Amino acid sequence: DAGVIQSPRHEVTEMGQEVTLRCKPISGHNSLFWYRQTMMRGLELLIYFNNNVPIDDSGMPEDRFSAKMPNASFSTLKIQPSEPRDSAVYFCASSPWTSGGYNEQFFGPGTRLTVL
């Protein structure tokens, strides 16, 4: 299994530009998570999906951030317009979610975003 795949691995953009981060979860996993990691705030859950449906987006910082999961094998996190404070490492994770039990999350390699 290839694991969780994220692209790009590194992204450098200028303030005001639109940024799209991509994630392919592990095949068969039906939960997908987007995290953001910064020095100041650590690792934060932004949003997660179960069966392609957004369940909890309370961690999304503001309206400039949006996430979609059009199908079971693909998700995007979009920032429009981007700002320097959005610079961080963004992780995608997936898990084989079942209610009431333990669902290990498998993390992708992350995308390091730098907004100039």
Add this chain to the structure above:
Amino acid sequence: AQTVTQSQPEMSVQEAETVTLSCTYDTSESNYYLFWYKQPPSRQMILVIRQEAYKQQNATENRFSVNFQKAAKSFSLKISDSQLGDTAMYFCAFMKRGNNDMRFGAGTRLTVKP
């Protein structure tokens, strides 16, 4: 809301020695999971060990073991026979049973010295 606290921003240990990383958490839940994740310089998040709150026995994975004190809401990680490859950030995390919302501590940067 659940919070996870790691009070040691940085630690170091000599190769082959033992080190313990601390973690405390705050929750009103009775059924939950606790985790230790390792993040080496490659950035990859790697699950080291997991503990179910309803199990009294402390989890062990090779050189890694935990000291889970439910009443004290403490969950420390012990690394025995430290190796250079153990150098990484270590994150303690909490997840309510049946919930996908995982909460992480701020992390402890561990350096293993030769």
